[in-house]
Amino acid sequence: MKTKLIAPSLLSADFGNLEKEIEMLNRSQADWIHIDVMDGRFVPNISFGFPVMKIVKNHAKKFVDVHLMIVEPEKYVEKFIDFGADLVSVHYETCTHLHRTIDLIQNSGAKAGVVLNPATPVLMLEDIISEVDLVLLMSVNPGFGGQQFIENTYKKIAETRDLILSNNSTALIEVDGGVNLENAAKLFESGADVLVAGNSVFSSENPERTIELLKI
Ligand code: DX5
Ligand code: ZN
Numbered sequence: 001m002k003t004k005l006i007a008p009s010l011l012s013a014d015f016g017n018l019e020k021e022i023e024m025l026n027r028s029q030a031d032w033i034h035i036d037v038m039d040g041r042f043v044p045n046i047s048f049g050f051p052v053m054k055i056v057k058n059h060a061k062k063f064v065d066v067h068l069m070i071v072e073p074e075k076y077v078e079k080f081i082d083f084g085a086d087l088v089s090v091h092y093e094t095c096t097h098l099h100r101t102i103d104l105i106q107n108s109g110a111k112a113g114v115v116l117n118p119a120t121p122v123l124m125l126e127d128i129i130s131e132v133d134l135v136l137l138m139s140v141n142p143g144f145g146g147q148q149f150i151e152n153t154y155k156k157i158a159e160t161r162d163l164i165l166s167n168n169s170t171a172l173i174e175v176d177g178g179v180n181l182e183n184a185a186k187l188f189e190s191g192a193d194v195l196v197a198g199n200s201v202f203s204s205e206n207p208e209r210t211i212e213l214l215k216i
Helices: 015-027 050-059 077-082 098-107 153-166 184-190 207-214
Strands: 005-008 032-038 063-069 087-091 111-116 134-138 172-176 194-197
Touching (some): 005 207, 015 050, 015 207, 032 050, 050 063, 063 077, 077 087, 077 098, 098 111, 194 207
Parallel strands (some): 005 194, 063 087, 087 111, 111 134, 134 172, 172 194
């Protein structure tokens, strides 16, 4: 996988025109499509589930990046993979048996990511970093689009980079929350490989152009 990837989050898309929004992403320079699944229990919001995944599967030509903000994600990962997920990321905070859940995702044919909330230290990943394909660092508290970027994320990117290098891991680093045209370049320079962008893409006048600019 190449680095400096942009993953627009569908959470901020116009759901009345979902197919059109996905077609726009297909035409754009977006690399991945980021799908935020929320259950109203792990996070204080409910987003969407399999009916939306079905539309994504039928129309998306990009790599499908599923971010599960749900309790007991192990119950649903196989179904998300059946519905077209190329990568499934689960929160460290939701997995009692994280190693087993990562195994389950990979054995079901997808890449596996682990997500850290802003207050969860990177050192918690020491014994799983060699197994995962991606580390997703939350740069806002998960649950909503359009929140302000937490600056401490830069420190966590550096720590994740060090952890990856010292374990000869090939994991990518993804950053999610409050990414915009002001901080994207600095995030890539700091070591992020993939940037999720919701509000900054979909509330802009020209989302395709914004996706292009986020890569510069
Ligand atoms: C937040 C979600 C994010 C969100 C990002 O819980 O995980 O993916 O959609 O939205 P922005 O880019 O608007 O902060
Ligand atoms: Zn997300």
